[in-house]
Amino acid sequence: MNGVLASEKLIKAREYENRKQKEIPQGQKPAFHVSAPIGWINDPNGFSLYKGEYHLFYQYHPYSTNWGPMHWGHSKTDDFIKWDQLPAAIAPDEEYDQQGCFSGSAVEHEGRHILMYTGVQDKVLEDGTKVSRQTQCIAAGDGYNYEKLSCNPVIQSWQLPEGSSAVDFRDPKIWKEGEVFYAVVGSRHEDNSGQIALFSSKDLKEWEFVSILERCNNQYGLMWECPDFFLLDGKYVLLTSPQEMRSEGLEFHNGNGTMYLIGNYDREQQDFSREGVGSIDYGLDFYAPQTVLTEDGRRVMIGWMQSWDNHMVPQGFEWSGMMTIPRELTIKNGRLCQNPVREIENYYQNPVTYKDIIADKPLELKGIRGRELDMTIDVEAGYYGCFRINLAHSEKYSTSICYDLSKNTLTFDRNYSGLKRDVIYQRSMYVKNQDGKIRIRILMDKYSVEVFVNDGEQAMTSIIHTPIESDRIVFGGEGNVKFHVTKNDVVVN
Structure with missing residues (x-):
């Protein structure tokens, strides 16, 4: 394990996926899309460039074709079309992530591959009340094996502004600017609608709350999941996946949707001002997109090709879930445009x-x-x-x-x-x-x-x-x- 001691849960998952994926009939899986090794996958995680290769992780439950305790599955590629399957990267094996290693992201730092994810823990309060808590955690590795930091969790809900939910606080997207790390995290305001919180750190261990980057104000769904924030063609883009959306003509549909916000970002005030809003994808099966900046300067996005409300697995299949083709993003006439990668x-x-x-x-x-x-x-x-x-x-x-x-x-x-x-x-x-x-x-x-x-x-x-x-x-x-x-x-x- 190259100096990293794997937990029993991770060893079990790796052994299981290695054995079971060999039983899948030849040619049953898609040819050029990432799909579940075995069992269930959903949201893409950790879409990142590390040592010249592009890594993709995803929410993963190897033991059935239904959602279950979340692990991180792992694939990599050098051209976005032909993917290599790697062993599961992390498993819910610590007290702070006992209920699952939820969605997150990744970045390269000093030769290490840094994974940032949401740990979910069930707690019993002093009065006997049972509650769920979501915190942000980090694991570091070599592109194959990963070790969780001893100081986890690195961001907790008490760091959010007063009136923020301690339960809905998840899906960090991390990036680095100069010597500072930043992360946007999905959160919920006391009015029950989504908000995007911005945090910063100089060492990955100590994190500070910076600002609420954007709020839903009950306009577009409720909780905003899976945020991503980046500069594209001179504008800043915020991607998010709102839950409990209501239809607006043919632009947004009921249920779990996706949305882009295009606007400007004031770095001094850490404030985002939206200029345009639209649906990322109008199909039946698309959720939780995440992007990476390529070596040649392209912003490439990938999403989960499934819907929470339309979970479909053909009879006899022992795998469920696949990702979209990676897509190159541009802005044209105020709209977010996307096309399959040129590769x-x-x-x-x-x-x-x-x-x-x-x-x-x-x-x-x-x-x-x-x-x-x-x-x-x-x-x-x-x-x-x-x-x-x-x-x-x-x-x-x-x-x-x-x-x-x-x-x-x-x-x-x-x-x-x-x-x-x-x-x-x-x-x-x-x-x-x-x-x-x-x-x-x-x-x-x-x-x-x-x-x-x-x-x-x-x-x-x-x-x-x-x-x-x-x-x-x-x-x-x-x-x-x-x-x-x-x-x-x-x-x-």
């Missing part, structure tokens, strides 16, 4: 292109089918009712993406994808009115469908558990819809 192009094979196709009836194009692909469709401006793409199509199954010109909406519908539970199957979003012109990029990896509209101005992420044999793609339209399409298979050996 995916290194895995293209079997290119097929068609120009000036008229979709006035259902049609299939030779060479355009499959479940591991990157496809871009350019629809020309014109007068028509709608344009439809049916994916993972067969006589029995189909998943549709429909652009309705009259409503300026794009709708994803998985009602006939093979679902066996009464879960949410459809979601729509408004798109820019360009007199019928629209660019739709679709990334598929067996059970995932990621849609990027108009060069990343909007994204829709959803999963389907359609049998792999259903791999036809059918285009259609109401009226004379002219479009062009380019498809590349994505092949990762």
